Amino acid sequence: MDATSWDRDPVRRSQGIVWRDLVLAVGLVGICVAGLMLFFKAAQTAGSRGSGVAAAVLVALGALAVLSVGFSAAKRSVASFWVRGHERSHPRYDLAAAPLAPPAPDVDGEALDHAGVDADGFEHTVAALCARDGCTPVEVVGGAGDLGADVIAVTTDGLRVVIQCKHYGPDNRVGSQDLQRFGGTCFTIHEADVAVMVTTSSFTAPAIDYAATCGIICVDGDALAAWTDQVTPAPWEAETAAPQTEPTLIADTLDLSRP
Structure with missing residues (x-):
């Protein structure tokens, strides 16, 4: 009927x-x-x-x-x-x-496999983490002509977060040139309040030094796993809670020996 x-x-x-x-x-x-x-x-x-x-x-x-x-x-x-x-x-x-809307899926380490997706999929898994942690709206804007921005999100405090995602293998580290290109657009072009570089790999020392001079947050593979599993807060929350004068590498602030 x-x-x-x-x-x-x-x-x-x-x-x-x-x-x-x-x-x-x-x-x-x-x-x-x-x-x-x-x-x-x-x-x-x-x-x-x-x-x-x-x-x-x-x-x-x-x-x-x-x-x-x-x-x-x-x-x-x-x-x-x-x-x-x-x-x-x-x-x-x-x-x-009337049918009820399906419940929102859990977004954690079991639901998200950052290493198991391609570069485009990685942008979406990072965007899912932003949405899980209260950002709205969250947009995946990566692609040709993105000028360094892959994900743009607005936090509950109204901060504009601009994220670049680097889906690299463990032997391919993010170098200073990647940070320089991102640093040249994230604040001036994309008007970021918080700029974040996220990778499944790691960063070279020159890249970390350059990020420190620009105020870019670096999230490496270990820090990404901790963020995904909710062991640590979102990068923008960690930066707000503990401002740093030294190079900002989220992985350096983690005690990964904790259960």
Whole structure:
């Protein structure tokens, strides 16, 4: 059964009731008109014969009473017709029977396999972490002409986070040239409040030094795993909670010996 099938039979019955009420209203109006004609005729007669005044008054009162009843019935019929027509054009739905939205999937180390996806997929797994940690909106903007930004997110505090994702193998470290290209656009072009470079690999020492001069947060493979498993807070939260004057490498702040 569809959502509106339960309401079809009452609609058919209501149509018959509406037409019956309209016919009754028209009949009452006709009676009123006839009463008024009788009133005018009686008034003319009363003008020629004084004894007809009382009869004319009675006829007038009767005509007014019938007219009042007729207008009331017509008003109710028109209102009933409008309400039923509105219900037909705006069918009711059983909200209790509507399907519920599926629950949001868990986003943790078991749900996200950063190493098992390609470079494009890695951008989406990082975006999923941002959404999990309260950012909204979160946009994946990587691609040709992205000018260094792969993910742009807004934190609950209103900070604009610009992230570049480097899906590298363990033997391919992120170098200073990668950081220099990102540092040249993340603040001036993308207007980042927080700039983050995330990789599945690690960073060279010159890359970390350059990031420190620009205020870019570096998240290596170990730090990414800790963030994914919620062992540590999101990079922008860690930076806000503990501002650093030394090169900012999130992995250096972790005690990975903890269970």
